[in-house]
Amino acid sequence: MSFLKKSPWVLHYDGSSCNGCDIEVLACLTPIYDIERFGIVNTGNPKHADVLLITGSINEQNIEVVKNLYNQMPDPKVVAAIGICAATGGIFRECYNIKGGVDTVIPVDIYIPGCAARPEAIIDGVVAALGVLEKKAEAFKSMKVSA
């Protein structure tokens, strides 16, 4: 058992959403949902984070920002795209400045549907992401042993 699952620290980034999903992400931290019960901490620092939560679609201006954040996170790490905009571009996908979903720039492990995604769905998604994180951690470990 790795301890990653017991202490996932998240980094939250807003691509170009309407802010609805962001509010729901932060709602998870409030006393009603209290995700710190599962050891989840909102770090705000890519170097401390294990899970990258992205809300909103990717636009031409934040492509480099998202790549940079992703690259600064130490392995093993997972990415969760929250809400329909982060998954496909949503209602903004036809806009001139929108590139599309998060997976057009960085690999995404979990898609959390909704507009806006409900806090329950977000918690569910993060828990699913932890399963992926666990697998990645094992792969990372065997890579380290063989190296």
Place this chain on the structure above:
Amino acid sequence: MIKTALLIVGWVVVAPVLGGLLAGFDRIVTARMQSRVGPPLFQPFYDVFKLMSKRSVAVNKFQNFYMLCFIAFVIITGLLFFTGGDLLLTIFALAVAGVFFVLGAYSANSPYSNIGAERELIQMMSYEPMLILMAMGMFMVTKSFHVNDIMGFSKPLIAYLPGVFIGFLFILTIKLRKSPFDLSSSHHGHQELVKGITTEFSGKTLAIIEIAHWYENILLLGFIYMFFAFNPIVAISAIVITYLFEILIDNSYARLTWHFTLKSSWIVSGIFGVSNLLILAFLGK
């Protein structure tokens, strides 16, 4: 001889365990104060073990070395203190540990980390006078700088040094990195300083910093113990009450500016600490 060996092993092995439990307890009490459930008691240990398993990313060669020096000096400080060494030396060794921490943060080229380091220096400037006043006060009462003699003093030290204790409580909030004085690095990273002084550290190095903080917190509780050393039961209750008080303060204040921190801590050190020492001097004690 055996007693010293036990004390050394106790400090090196038991102190981080106690420190981690204290951090877990702190997080639970904090959560309850905010009407949340909070993480499990062992959460700080899970965090540290997780950090150990992450890939090490260092921005330069010196960063990790400085952090090893930081934890080494914190451990040496504790050894000096718990084996009954010189209190003044303990305080200065703790300052050296703090300087290594600051150097580590300065070595990275991130503005957040640099501002955090500067603020840490300001914090050190705020609390050092009071720590030295504390050592002086204890010397004036017990006629010794040795922790052994201070701990073995039969009369209650708190009765002679109430002002010094109040001043010490004030700077304890700074030392424990609690609000309103968590200038250099806050528990919540999504704020103006990101993680301040620890922004550029990750993985194993961050785990080392966490463990060093556990050691430091236990050492500070040891300082509280000295004031009440005449009776261990009273001393331990005093430690518990003080720590709960610090958690309450942590949860009821927003962060203050460095101007206010520096001014208020020196004013409190002056009013309570210095006047306490003056009274002791006049009474010829």
